[in-house]
Amino acid sequence: MVAISQRAQRVPPSPIRKLVPYANAAKASGKKVLHLNIGQPDLPTPASFWEVLQKNHPLVLDYTESGGTQAFREAYARFYTEIYGIPLEPTHFLTTTGGSEALLFAFLTLLDPGEEVLVIEPTYANYIGLGEATGIRLRPIQSHLEEGFALPSPSALEAALTERTRAILLCNPSNPTGKLYSEAEVHQIGEICRRHGLFLLSDESYRDYCYDGEKFFSALELPEAEDFVVVVDTLSKRYSACGARVGALISRNTDVLNAALKWAQARLAPPTLGQIAGVALLSLPKSHYDYVRQTFQKRRDVLLEGLRSISGVVCPTVQGAFYLMPQLPVQDTDAFAQWLLERFDVDGTTVMVAPGSGFFTDPSQGRTLVRIAYVLDVPHLERAVEILRAALNIYARENIPIL
Amino acid sequence: MVAISQRAQRVPPSPIRKLVPYANAAKASGKKVLHLNIGQPDLPTPASFWEVLQKNHPLVLDYTESGGTQAFREAYARFYTEIYGIPLEPTHFLTTTGGSEALLFAFLTLLDPGEEVLVIEPTYANYIGLGEATGIRLRPIQSHLEEGFALPSPSALEAALTERTRAILLCNPSNPTGKLYSEAEVHQIGEICRRHGLFLLSDESYRDYCYDGEKFFSALELPEAEDFVVVVDTLSKRYSACGARVGALISRNTDVLNAALKWAQARLAPPTLGQIAGVALLSLPKSHYDYVRQTFQKRRDVLLEGLRSISGVVCPTVQGAFYLMPQLPVQDTDAFAQWLLERFDVDGTTVMVAPGSGFFTDPSQGRTLVRIAYVLDVPHLERAVEILRAALNIYARENIPIL
Numbered sequence: 001m002v003a004i005s006q007r008a009q010r011v012p013p014s015p016i017r018k019l020v021p022y023a024n025a026a027k028a029s030g031k032k033v034l035h036l037n038i039g040q041p042d043l044p045t046p047a048s049f050w051e052v053l054q055k056n057h058p059l060v061l062d063y064t065e066s067g068g069t070q071a072f073r074e075a076y077a078r079f080y081t082e083i084y085g086i087p088l089e090p091t092h093f094l095t096t097t098g099g100s101e102a103l104l105f106a107f108l109t110l111l112d113p114g115e116e117v118l119v120i121e122p123t124y125a126n127y128i129g130l131g132e133a134t135g136i137r138l139r140p141i142q143s144h145l146e147e148g149f150a151l152p153s154p155s156a157l158e159a160a161l162t163e164r165t166r167a168i169l170l171c172n173p174s175n176p177t178g179k180l181y182s183e184a185e186v187h188q189i190g191e192i193c194r195r196h197g198l199f200l201l202s203d204e205s206y207r208d209y210c211y212d213g214e215k216f217f218s219a220l221e222l223p224e225a226e227d228f229v230v231v232v233d234t235l236s237k238r239y240s241a242c243g244a245r246v247g248a249l250i251s252r253n254t255d256v257l258n259a260a261l262k263w264a265q266a267r268l269a270p271p272t273l274g275q276i277a278g279v280a281l282l283s284l285p286k287s288h289y290d291y292v293r294q295t296f297q298k299r300r301d302v303l304l305e306g307l308r309s310i311s312g313v314v315c316p317t318v319q320g321a322f323y324l325m326p327q328l329p330v331q332d333t334d335a336f337a338q339w340l341l342e343r344f345d346v347d348g349t350t351v352m353v354a355p356g357s358g359f360f361t362d363p364s365q366g367r368t369l370v371r372i373a374y375v376l377d378v379p380h381l382e383r384a385v386e387i388l389r390a391a392l393n394i395y396a397r398e399n400i401p402i403l
Numbered sequence: 404m405v406a407i408s409q410r411a412q413r414v415p416p417s418p419i420r421k422l423v424p425y426a427n428a429a430k431a432s433g434k435k436v437l438h439l440n441i442g443q444p445d446l447p448t449p450a451s452f453w454e455v456l457q458k459n460h461p462l463v464l465d466y467t468e469s470g471g472t473q474a475f476r477e478a479y480a481r482f483y484t485e486i487y488g489i490p491l492e493p494t495h496f497l498t499t500t501g502g503s504e505a506l507l508f509a510f511l512t513l514l515d516p517g518e519e520v521l522v523i524e525p526t527y528a529n530y531i532g533l534g535e536a537t538g539i540r541l542r543p544i545q546s547h548l549e550e551g552f553a554l555p556s557p558s559a560l561e562a563a564l565t566e567r568t569r570a571i572l573l574c575n576p577s578n579p580t581g582k583l584y585s586e587a588e589v590h591q592i593g594e595i596c597r598r599h600g601l602f603l604l605s606d607e608s609y610r611d612y613c614y615d616g617e618k619f620f621s622a623l624e625l626p627e628a629e630d631f632v633v634v635v636d637t638l639s640k641r642y643s644a645c646g647a648r649v650g651a652l653i654s655r656n657t658d659v660l661n662a663a664l665k666w667a668q669a670r671l672a673p674p675t676l677g678q679i680a681g682v683a684l685l686s687l688p689k690s691h692y693d694y695v696r697q698t699f700q701k702r703r704d705v706l707l708e709g710l711r712s713i714s715g716v717v718c719p720t721v722q723g724a725f726y727l728m729p730q731l732p733v734q735d736t737d738a739f740a741q742w743l744l745e746r747f748d749v750d751g752t753t754v755m756v757a758p759g760s761g762f763f764t765d766p767s768q769g770r771t772l773v774r775i776a777y778v779l780d781v782p783h784l785e786r787a788v789e790i791l792r793a794a795l796n797i798y799a800r801e802n803i804p805i806l
Contacts, residue, residue: 001630001631001656001658002600002601002602002630002631002656003658004512004513004658004659004662005511005512005513005514005515005518005569005662006515007511007515007516008511008512008513008662008663008665008666009662011662011665011666011669012665013664013665013668014469014665014668014669016668017469017668020468038466040463040465040466041463042463043463044462044463045461045462045463045464049464050460053456053460054457057453057456058448058646059447059448060443060444060445060446060447060448060643061448061452061643061644061645061646061647062443062643062645062646063441063443063645063646064646065423066417066420097500097648097670097674098670098671100669100670100671101670104670108408108410108411108536109407109408109411110407110408110411111408112408112409112410113410113516113538115408126668126669126670126671128669129665129666129668129669130669130670133511133537133666133669134536135516135538166408197405198405199405227404227405228404228405240463240464240465241464242464242465242466242671242672242675243461243464243465243466243467243672243674243675243676244464244674244675244676245500245648245672245673245674245675253404253405255404255406255407256407259407259408259411259412259414260411261416262411262414262415262416262417262532263411263414263532263536265416265417265419265420265529265532266414266417266503266529266531266532266533266536267500267501267503267504267507267529267533268501268503268529268645269645269646269648270648271500271646271647271648271674271676271677272645272646272647272648273646273647273674273676273677274674274676
């Protein structure tokens with residue numbers, strides 16, 4: 001047997017998906033599993049998506065331009081200008097196969113192999129895999145649950161920079177912590193980037209999910225953004241359309257976009273149907289975003305209150321995305337999450353969560369954290385909390401050893 | 404302005420798409436452009452694609468499994484077993500975002516940065532871009548127009564191997580030359596791979612396009628294929644469905660598929676709609692493939708005869724894909740292709756071809772070659788030949804200098 005590459009052996013499996021075999025086994029045995037592990041919104045995809053596809057589908061489902069259709073990029077620019085108040089042109093958008101591919105192109109365009117991007121941990125797990133794919137290094141700096149996952153101080157951030165640092169990667173609001181970085185915090189990061197000649201790569205996939213009346217501040221609104229700001233965006237979360245696989249790399253820096261287009265040409269084109277129907281999604285009225293935000297704020301409130309009512313669970317109030325990252329009173333959430341699927345249920349139902357270790361470049365960290373996605377309606381979230389309460393009660397009592 | 408990466412500066416633009424701005428300018432000036440530059444079949448996408456989408460679309464357009472839905476992989480395995488006579492299981496398929504992503508995952512899984520894959524030149528241009536993205540080196544070995552782009556001899560292939568070679572990449576039938584490698588040639592390559600402990604990465608995207616009664620022989624049919632054979636496949640060409648962006652990495656080597664799944668997890672999932680409707684495509688009867696093959700064989704015949712009737716044009720008979728790669732009586736086909744768009748037309752119509760230089764790792768090679776995709780109906784191909792004849796006549800007479 002010919003041996004696979006070292007990097008393929010090194011790259012970790014997704015912490016969000018690695019427990020899927022246990023979930024499948026649980027379901028095969030008749031259990032119901034409440035999925036809190038994956039960032040897949042449950043609201044119906046807006047009906048206009050399907051209407052446009054039925055009306056406007058082409059005779060030949062052909063490639064689009066590598067950077068996306070003109071119609072899609074025009075709709076995107078109009079959306080940013082009118083809904084977000086950020087004036088952009090179609091030329092500022094490179095259409096990608098979801099936010100994931102925008103990240104891939106950004107890593108390839110901003111950094112050479114061996115160079116470093118600063119990330120705030122806990123961090124989005126797939127940055128690690130995409131970093132391995134592109135040969136770049138993720139240099140982590142910690143944010144802490146006790147401080148509500150606040151941005152590390154400017155001096156701490158600067159101390160984490162090395163000669164090889166080329167960019168700071170901010171996920172705002174944060175996947176996995178739910179932390180929404182304030183306008184002042186985004187300015188702090190921008191100031192450091194300008195001072196040290198770094199790109200600011202801002203993953204704003206969850207920007208529509210901001211609560212308690214807090215306003216989102218995009219890195220695109222920073223002074224001199226045209227020099228150093230590159231934004232990752234996606235339609236996935238905004239419209240419950242993860243399977244459409246359309247998003248964008250957004251920048252006013254033409255060097256970045258021209259170079260990224262060459263990577264885009266190497267994979268030919270992003271999905272055509274997502275672009276055709278995506279035009280309709282990007283044209284939805286403001287009320288859509290209000291509805292989504294209100295729905296998820298209510299869920300966050302219910303989940304936060306429920307988790308805090310469980311003995312030994314610690315969870316700060318965070319104001320973004322649809323994740324909470326509580327600390328659980330167990331030694332190892334990898335083992336606990338697996339145990340939930342393999343050995344536990346309440347009246348035939350259990351829950352699936354994403355263990356915290358996968359959100360750190362060093363998987364010995366985060367062992368007491370889990371990421372919980374509130375992508376279920378309120379009654380199911382309440383049920384999930386009760387299942388977690390019962391599970392933690394038994395797990396602690398039985399003093400179950402680490403698997 | 405912060406500087407982009409070295410690799411982003413290095414990666415070449417697609418030779419197939421780099422002339423698009425000139426084509427757009429030609430169209431804006433009122434010219435009609437016959438597109439022979441891009442591998443986008445023109446036959447209508449089968450109606451069942453749209454019917455299934457209308458009937459079976461989900462309420463929430465969610466992510467699928469990272470490796471693709473069970474239904475899609477089952478349909479794929481059934482298709483390979485029943486239509487191609489190659490018995491495969493759903494577990495042998497990793498669903499990808501077109502063949503391009505299957506190539507990306509293969510490069511990441513089979514090779515480490517700095518390692519080499521042997522490619523036969525002229526080669527598919529996007530291998531070069533994907534090689535740059537993954538940090539691997541393409542080691543070229545030449546095939547020659549004068550020999551009908553035949554496989555180099557076993558001794559020449561072995562002489563091209565180095566200590567860093569980990570795989571041989573075969574595109575069969577070849578994009579860009581249209582060369583169909585025979586069963587004996589595939590066995591020769593397989594034998595070299597086995598002897599030297601190399602992977603055989605076989606890009607079989609065009610396997611449905613084989614002419615003159617020649618039978619396609621897949622690398623999956625080689626002895627011990629489970630050890631070393633990895634196949635890239637796509638629905639794009641088979642069903643005129645390039646925009647669906649679905650394909651697969653296929654192997655019986657579980658180490659390869661398990662590792663590739665981790666890259667797949669890092670980008671979450673392939674497009675959902677392409678998978679839903681792709682099930683219907685993979686279930687089409689044999690007559691579909693006969694119809695497509697007969698249609699394109701007729702076109703190849705017309706184009707080949709037409710090209711050969713032009714003074715100074717040399718083109719071997721090849722029996723696969725939907726490309727011909729003739730030699731033109733010009734010094735530099737980059738300049739000639741641009742001139743066709745900028746300065747030439749016959750009654751308001753011109754043609755767009757892909758210059759040969761982009762299909763070589765060293766772009767000083769292939770300057771007299773062009774790739775012509777026969778993705779137009781016979782009358783349009785006949786018209787394209789007449790335009791090329793007139794253009795070459797004038798271009799030679801005017802002795803136009805290299806731009």
